[in-house]
Amino acid sequence: MKPQGAENYLASGWAFLPARQEPADAIILTYEIAGQEPTIFEFNNGWFPRPDVAAQIGYHKNDSFLGWTAQFSLMQLPPGEVKITAWALDATTGKAFQLAGSQIIKK
Incomplete structure (x- = not known):
């Protein structure tokens, strides 16, 4: 995650459902x-190609949009120190897998 000014962050990575x-x-x-269950607060708002990752994992379809940004x-976070984690969603099963x-981040 990278700060984008004083109040905003940009998270990015890649995700694949094996x-x-x-x-x-x-x-x-x-x-x-600390001591509480994770709370969902945001979804990704962009996808981008990651041909490097596609080649590494052997994904050979034309659609190599494995990269994501959020x-x-x-302001979306509670005060104090929180741990931010990203999860890949499989909408077919309804399960999320921690990346x-x-x-x-301390607010």
Whole structure:
């Protein structure tokens, strides 16, 4: 995640659903306060090609839109320190799979 000014952040990465052999249907961002369950606060708002990742994982379809971006504001988060995590959504099963990495943000 990269700061975009004083109040905004840009999260990005890539996601693939191995069981379906397809890109994720959506990306969900959650925040977590110590000792509590994660809370959904944002969805991705863009996809972009990642031919490098497609080649690495052996995804050979013309659609290599595996990269994603999500913008959010600190105003969407509660006060204090929270852990931000991204999840890949499989809309067919209704399950979300946690992606690697997370970031701590203090508001």
